[in-house]
Amino acid sequence: MQINEPAGGALQKGTQRGVTLCNGLSRAVVPYMTLRTIQKPLQKVAFGPTKRTKDVDYNAKLDIAIERLHTEGRYRTFIDIERKRGQFPHATWRKPDGSEAPVTVWCGNDYLGMGQHPVVLAAMHEAIEATGAGSGGTRNISGTTVYHKRLEAELADLHNKEAALLFTSAYIANDATLSTLPKLFPGLIIYSDALNHASMIEGVRRNGGAKRIFRHNDVAHLRELLAADDPDAPKLIAFESIYSMDGDFGPIEDICDLADEFGALTYIDEVHAVGMYGPRGAGVAERDGLMGRIDIINGTLAKAYGVMGGYIAASAKMCDAIRSYAPGFIFTTSLPPAVAAGAAASVAHLKTDQALRAQHQTQAKILKLRLKGMGLPIIDHGSHIVPLIVGDPVHTKKLSDMLLSDFGIYVQPINFPTVPRGTERLRFTPSPVHGPREMDALVGALDGLWSHCALNRADLAG
Template sequence: CGISREVTIWCSNDYLGMGQNPKVLNAMHTAIDKCGAGAGGTRNISGTTKYIVDLESSLADLHQKEAALVFPSGYTANEGALSAITRLLPDCHVFSDALNHASMIHGIRDGKSTKHIYQHNDLAHLEDLLKAAPVQVPKLIVFESVYSMEGDIAPIAEICDLADRYNAMTYLDEVHAVGVYGPRGGGVAEERGLMDRIDIIEGTFGKAYGLMGGFITANASIIDAVRSYSGNFIFTTALPPVLCAGALASVEYLKTSSIERDIVKANAKLLKQKLDSIGLSYLPGESHIVPLVIGDSTCCKAITDWLLHEYNIYVQPINYPTVPKGTERMRLTATAVHTEAHINELVSSLQKLWAENHGLLNLRVA
């Protein structure tokens, strides 16, 4: 209708603002001028370029693994890697956290392995399942570091202890952690000094790195196996040079710059403090993700509509099937481009909404 207004986004996955970083944009401009827009084929048919090879080398270095493999998205990386690995391990038993991402669930299902679902972050339940499995079968524990809808972080060290005790491999999804955590952006496993205890680390460029694409890192044998047997890798167009160039610039920049990580953590802490000060509950967690559970889809949609139309604040309502019915929520993500003024504006707007609509909203908040 010809009217424009400035809107503050509070649900972006571009946690560090790298999608706007000049070094990333310059690398992409150079690559697109030199190579054009597309990859020209699958990885096995003209799609493997120096850009993607260099990116895989950088990722292997980031996670201190022998090799890495780039996929078109984080979803296809999880689905393709898990289906291939579990198919190649005869009679493999997979132990999967109950809140794992859909891409992990689909990959495990496609692998047709025996699967066991353990209650979210429940070490005792996981151990019971591991203990009950046949001793001689291959075992794979599949979990995330930062859970995107809960904002909590897995007990990685303790899971690795169980993996050692029961001779299981470990597969860690770090999509919401790479870039944000660790001294070089290697994720929570790097931050806690645990990367060497994880067999396969999966990540994405679509969140903190500010672009799109996904990857796995592991030893050379695992990477070769996935490269050779994953349909998600073999039968799809490769990530084009322009995206590989941007991803490489972002990964390399964040190996040495901690400024963005520090701002995200400070903003997340301040946001939680401000919410506490007005009595608004959120799911407890150590991460930069702050979920406010509303518990009703209609109410959740109404709140986010009010925020947008009345206060120029955009938060996407999270409803079923992303989360179970009855746990609908607003997922707030503190980023490096938010300011204290943005945080004050958000919290003030939420406070006004709750005050003005007390009868409708106060029982809906966790």
């Protein structure tokens, strides 16, 4: 029986009194004895003991899954570190035995050190004193504050778009937006770069629409796929400006040309570029004078901006539609006001701090030159990301462990499935505050350990 339908027939027979239930504006008179009859089996289901008819050793299956990672050298461990205000990139490592040791962080994504910047911290302190800790709700229900609106205005201005929309992370922004677009454009075909981030892959996978995967940065292959589809079908090309594992750039202009030719929307992930590239830090598309040709820009507030959260910037109609239809936006509590305030301060500051961006690029170039000079197999595509190829998970983990324990240098190993097997690596992210002393220590440690582990030099360089 549906609770919003009239009760009748056999349910009415033999009853002496009824109970009226409400569901919205519909009413149903449900016999009292019938309610008792319905409730009893429900109580058994909800509260009774669970007895499995077939014994399954769930713990054994979990053990097998975890042991497989150990065997392949891919088991991930958390390193407990405490960042110190004003001392980035230096931190304290809390070892498993409870002791402590100083470390230099070489794998963080606070690319410019803005997580420690006085302007950001002051804005956060001011906001938390004014509003308290949390936002108090979703954006639709009491969770929109002046701090959220200011941040969205800063981001729209940054990208020269009509509007911006905040999410709790860039992962959620990608997933929620890409999974929602087919609802707005029935029949949409999404063309996705093969090396797009997991959040983009998941959003495309879940959207229920058609998808085409083009070979990484292969514009000719993308053209073939576009040409093979219905010319009248709505289309969207999803790609990144900088791919984080190799540090290579997406062919933005070529993709925009194809989008114009085939009538497709463009969706770019600038997560590893915002704050760091372009005259005001809007990303690679701004640097290359192409921002106006991009329909939807995804960015993060957790990397170069040093805080937390993600967003899209697009037309007012696009942002309004995503706001209205995306479950990943609608059904989650909004960012704390203090976080929004800190992020807005960071975005505003980096719009004018070109010197910090230049210093960041200089540090990355210096590190690459020094590693190349020792014959170490790095990949250099001209971005700020410095991947050092080791080539197998066991040696990668060993190098990471020895750098930490013997030299106080913290860099996480990057293994499959994040990167293809055989390309396991250490990925360094130099910042403007990694000075000569930190650089000398890293280069010297890597030179010695590379020889100690008898690893090849430069053979795997890309």
